[in-house]
Amino acid sequence: MTDKPPHVYVVLGNAPWDFADCQTALNSVRARMVSLSPFEGEDDMIGRTRDADALVVSSARHAR
Numbered sequence: 350m351t352d353k354p355p356h357v358y359v360v361l362g363n364a365p366w367d368f369a370d371c372q373t374a375l376n377s378v379r380a381r382m383v384s385l386s387p388f389e390g391e392d393d394m395i396g397r398t399r400d401a402d403a404l405v406v407s408s409a410r411h412a413r
Contacts, residue, residue, distance in 0.1 A: 355402035
């Protein structure tokens with residue numbers, strides 16, 4: 350087990366929501382939540398979230 354706190358990233362997209370309830374829930378496991386601005390594409394998302402232990406995606410563009 351590592352001493353580092355888990356990293357949880359929130360992908361905001363166009364979401365107007367407040368994620369304070371998520372942080373409150375994550376406090377019990379000492380997780381660090383970071384809100385991210387929209388991505389330029391898949392490679393950008395992978396690069397910026399590579400060290401994530403969890404992702405919360407409120408809304409995101411996707412290709413078909």
